Amino acid sequence: MTEHLQYEEAARMTHEQLLEAFNSDDPLRIEPALWSATHDEPDWRWLQDQCLRFLDSPDQSVRWAAASCLGVIAMTRGKLDVERVIPRLEEAGREEAIRPAVEDSLSYIREKSGVLESQTGPPPS
Secondary structure, three states, rough: OOOOOOOOOOOOOOHHHHHHHHOOHHHHHHHHHHHHHHHHOOOOOHHHHHHHOOOOOOHHHHHHHHHHHHHHHHHHHOOOOOHHHHHHHHOOOOOOHHHHHHHHHHHHHHHOOOOOEEEOOOOOO
């Protein structure tokens, strides 16, 4: 039997709700909070830092979401501190279980690298 994946829109969460979820140590709260923040949090640097933080989560689904969200940030916002993010994703990609999410995100980041802004400004041409 084949499982069918179905897209579910992330529930919108306030910044305070995101903080509560991220500090909960509950993967069932953290993962959806990452997706919500990826779509709605205005502070991309703070969001990026949360994703980087959760690349070290003990929960595989949270690590997968964190890796995936970094790619979504690159694609949808065109802003990412590539000097920090790429090495962390490459390190995370050594884990076979989340490698597909890491590879997708790295692909998105590299695809957008000509237009990405970083904390230090646009990447060199």
